[in-house]
């Protein structure tokens with residue numbers, strides 16, 4: 269049975285009604301726990317329910333973190349690990365999502381120019397090596413966050429947050445938060461029973 | 466003598482003309498190098514030339530990082546360390562800056578509602594304990610980044626970046642980047658001779 273205060277239940281139900289199953293973020297082989305953790309916290313705050321993390325064999329986070337959990341997320345965001353990007357791409361295609369890849373290049377468009385109210389998967393690159401050719405090739409849009417100084421790139425969780433909050437802003441303006449919960453009933457029940465205490 | 470390619474000199478001059486001496490960010494006793502480093506990279510990208518870091522006696526970064534440098538900034542942003550917040554506040558007051566403090570509270574306004582084209586110092590709180598009462602008391606505005614999920618807070622470098630890019634966006638719209646360099650001549654010369662190789 270569920271045993272919780274009315275306040276906590278109300279908080280969880282607000283979260284449910286803000287969840288955006290048609291918005292996700294995918295990390296390409298990110299190596300640092302603090303970056304993964306920061307992205308998952310941001311994801312939660314913009315209503316993303318499922319985060320995808322590609323973890324190659326040499327990735328120190330591969331076994332370090334249980335699937336479905338990440339430090340600081342209080343277990344409400346699902347983190348799906350994949351060995352290969354193609355597995356995540358197949359999911360995004362099946363869900364009819366546009367693929368937006370970061371690309372630190374003049375040919376990329378300003379991140380504010382994309383319509384994030386459409387079903388969207390954002391792909392972020394690795395701390396050191398950046399995004400893969402495979403991700404760039406699969407993308408519908410390449411985006412960049414404008415930088416006006418001397419550094420070559422932003423921290424990956426910072427860049428991700430700027431783009432995801434742009435999505436939040438557009439979805440708020442479009443009235444996409446609140447109202448009927450868009451998560452499957454089974455997922456709502458699983459969360460309430462497993463985590464709602 | 467300065468010895469550099471015309472391309473590099475042009476890059477540095479563009480950076481100079483984008484610098485915003487009347488915009489700064491102040492970190493209250495942040496403990497983690499990766500957070501300081503991420504904030505400094507973001508600062509550079511929005512044209513901030515001086516970052517202030519309050520470091521109490523127990524702060525592991527106090528001696529770990531030379532003043533004026535931070536990993537990942539390639540030495541173009543000045544990091545000023547202070548023992549006490551009051552020292553930084555005195556500088557902001559002298560420069561006629563409005564003080565904007567983050568506050569994870571219902572009484573804070575949405576961070577997009579502030580006019581960041583005014584001379585502005587943004588104060589960010591510590592990873593674990595958040596912002597001090599002293600900073601809140603000194604602030605002209607309290608701001609919060611809206612969160613629509615279950616986590617209680619964003620990573621500090623993420624929250625800082627969202628607010629600083631809001632400032633970048635407003636200042637871009639107001640035509641405040643480019644044109645005559647707003648740094649003192651002596652500072653331009655120091656940078657060119659010390660770092661411009």
Ligand SMILES: C[S@@+](CC[C@H](N)C(=O)[O-])C[C@H]1O[C@@H](n2cnc3c(N)ncnc32)[C@H](O)[C@@H]1O
Nearest residue numbers: 370392393394395398399412413421422424427
């Ligand atoms: C530290 S950067 C990678 C740097 C790498 N040397 C490169 O050239 O791609 C890690 C990731 O952060 C994201 N990122 C960083 N700065 C960005 C920017 N200005 N615009 C868009 N994405 C950015 C991208 O996803 C990138 O792959």
Ligand SMILES: C[S@@+](CC[C@H](N)C(=O)[O-])C[C@H]1O[C@@H](n2cnc3c(N)ncnc32)[C@H](O)[C@@H]1O
Nearest residue numbers: 567589590591592595596609610618619621624
């Ligand atoms: C991890 S938070 C501190 C959490 C701390 N337990 C508290 O209650 O303040 C560290 C800093 O990040 C910034 N921050 C995090 N989330 C924020 C948000 N939603 N709005 C504004 N600032 C935020 C603030 O500067 C905060 O002091």
